[in-house]
Amino acid sequence: MNGNMGVEGAMSDEPGKPSPKTAPAEEGETGTETLAKPALNWKVVLFNDEEHTYDYVVEMLTSACKLSRENAFRCAVEVDMTGRTIVFYGTRSDCEGVCSKILAYGPDHRLPQSMASMNAETQSL
């Protein structure tokens, strides 16, 4: 899965989860030589805390994961209600890139007590 998987229209009903139609381009096939497709068996999990607002989560996820505002909001509700949400699926390297963006996004300027980014983790499926 490439970094654009979260773009509007490429999502399934479940926020952060790609639809089956969004298979990656088969870049590896050249003549008789076939390279293995990148393994899309990694995910980025975002964890809840009390130092970030819904506005922050939506803004951050639209920027870091390229989610639509609506899907980002559903992720925000999920992380608030259940403590965690999957915000991205992809290759290990893509997931690590997204995870780094989340971890580097910075604190929520709306809350004076917010001093750091939200916590996220790359996990294998």
Add this chain to the structure above:
Amino acid sequence: MLSEDYEKMMLIYLSGLVDGAGFRKIEDLNRLGSRELLQLSQKVDDSALGLFVQLLKSSESGERLFEKLMGDHEEENRTLVDAFFTRYLKVVLSSVQEGENFNPLEVYLPTHTFDDLAFLQSRQGFFLRQTIDTINEYLNGAFPGKHHFGPGEQQAAWEYFWGKIMEK
């Protein structure tokens, strides 16, 4: 988490919105199917929608209830799901954002915070995400003189800002 008083109040309120047996405790909401839960949410007033979600969040079955709010991923529930999230989004997200003269730096990095270096430093990323026009306008208000940082010079503007703060 909702306080016990709010929890009771919400359960009484929700009980009044359904026919038959009401809800005596949060876990009673679990007996509702996805469609019923979404239909109940439609009856909840905008002003109580936030509390309604907080109530669901207080349940031990938060994960299951969230699935129900997502319509259990059934196509037939999609309209109800979209209606719920659209309404909740309007209720929950800030409406402070726009306005002709809105400058987010003036609102979230006010001059009275200039003595709090840890706070200011923690806002560096936020500062750097702003457009250069927003930054120039903010600097014009915070320090004497006109500022003319060009496109892409956010980092230089931050270093200038930080230098000014350290001079104080």
